[in-house]
Amino acid sequence: MALLDKDGVRLTVDDTVATVTLTNPAKRNAQSPALWRALTEAGRSLPGTVRVVVLRGEGQSFSAGLDRQAFTPEGFEGEPSFLDLARGSEELLDSTIAEYQEAFTWWRRNDIISVAAVQGHAIGAGFQLALACDLRVVADDVQFAMRETGLGLVPDLGGTQPLTSTVGYARALEICATGRFVHAEEAERIGLANLVVPAGELDAAVQDLTTALLAPPRDAVTETKALLRGAVSRPYEDQRVAERAAQARRLRDLAGLSD
Incomplete structure (x- = not known):
């Protein structure tokens, strides 16, 4: 069932x-503000x-970056x-970039697991x-690259934190x-890819991973994802407290004692 099909995005x-x-695919899935709003x-x-x-791109490239x-x-x-945005107020420029970033933030919600199926170019955005x-x-055949600095810019669409946490500073x-x-x-x-497969096997590999991700009970996966995401920033003792609280919720749920 298609819930959305606009501005280069289909859900x-x-x-x-x-x-x-x-x-x-004719533009190698180049991105624009309209596409970002559609992703949001x-x-x-x-x-629910x-x-x-699953996030994928039609054609030979996942996305060649910003149009x-x-x-x-x-x-x-x-x-x-x-260029017009750059000439405007700082407040408008900041709020506009924040709006663009929203397209890149929801994929790590604790209630879902997001899987990117990436082929060909994955450049910049x-x-x-x-x-x-x-x-x-x-x-x-994948080719990742962060080309923003070559344009005199910085990666500003939420990519610096996951890149650094994945491969190190x-x-x-x-x-x-x-x-x-x-x-x-x-x-x-270096951990950017969980799995590499021949291009012709990409869809099948994603389907196999999806099936495996759906096998455990949803609440257990949601709690585990939240724990792992928090582990990056919590001190060790705080993480142990979070583990105990999460396990207590799971045990109460399994015992039929949850609210």
């Missing part, structure tokens, strides 16, 4: 699994039954150009969109500052 839902597809809307449209969200039209004086029709997801299954800095490509073998070795 379909099949009971517990939602699929968000980037649908502009997709997150808000998820039914959904447990796994360069954003940097032209005319920008996109009906949108302020990035495309790389950050893949990083927004909990897990990444990639084709052996030094490697994240090197990847971002050089803008070089990270290919499949390295992506798997």
Whole structure:
């Protein structure tokens, strides 16, 4: 069932699994403010039954990043150009970037697990969109790159935190500052990819992972995801407290004593 199909984004839902597809392969799924708003809307449209969200791109590339039209004086029709935004107030510029970031934030909600199926190019905003997801299954032709610094910019769509927490500060800095490509073998070795498969097997591998993710009880997965996300910032003793509280909730639920 399709719940959304607009501005280069299609959302379909099949009971517990939602699929968000980037649908502009002619432009290698280049991104725009309209696409970002559609992604935000997709997150808000998820039914409560959904447990796994798969993100994919049509065609040979996952997403080649921001559409360069954003940097032209005319920008996109009906949108302020990035140059016009830069000339505006600091408050407007900050609120506009915050709106763009919303498209990249909802993928790590504790009640869902998001899986990016990545093939071909995942550049800049495309790389950050893949990083927004909990897990990444990639084709052996994948090419990740963070090209913002080469344009005189920074990665500002939520990608710096998951990149650094995944590969470490030094490697994240090197990847971002050089803008070089990270290919499949390295992506798997440094943790950017959970699994690398031949391009023709990408959909089947994602389906197998989705089936495995749906096997345990939902509440147990939700509690575990929340614990693991919090573990990054909590001191060890605080994490032990969080574990006890989560386990107490699970035991009460299994005993039929939950509210």
